[in-house]
Amino acid sequence: MLKWAVIFAVIALVAGALGFSGIAAGAAGIAKILFFVFLVLFVLALIAGGSLFRRVRK
Numbered sequence: 001m002l003k004w005a006v007i008f009a010v011i012a013l014v015a016g017a018l019g020f021s022g023i024a025a026g027a028a029g030i031a032k033i034l035f036f037v038f039l040v041l042f043v044l045a046l047i048a049g050g051s052l053f054r055r056v057r058k
Contacts, residue, residue, distance in 0.1 A: 005034035 008031035016024035
């Protein structure tokens with residue numbers, strides 16, 4: 001998912017540099033949403049993984 005966020009961020013940068021402001025804004029918005037979804041899933045995976053390892057070690 002982080003890969004897709006980076007791809008959309010690059011698309012936004014290229015489109016912005018070429019003057020396609022509408023496409024750049026759309027791609028930047030998609031990249032931002034995907035990044036935050038990735039971040040939330042990553043934190044949840046850390047929390048779930050940490051609690052799992054604590055149970056196994058005891």
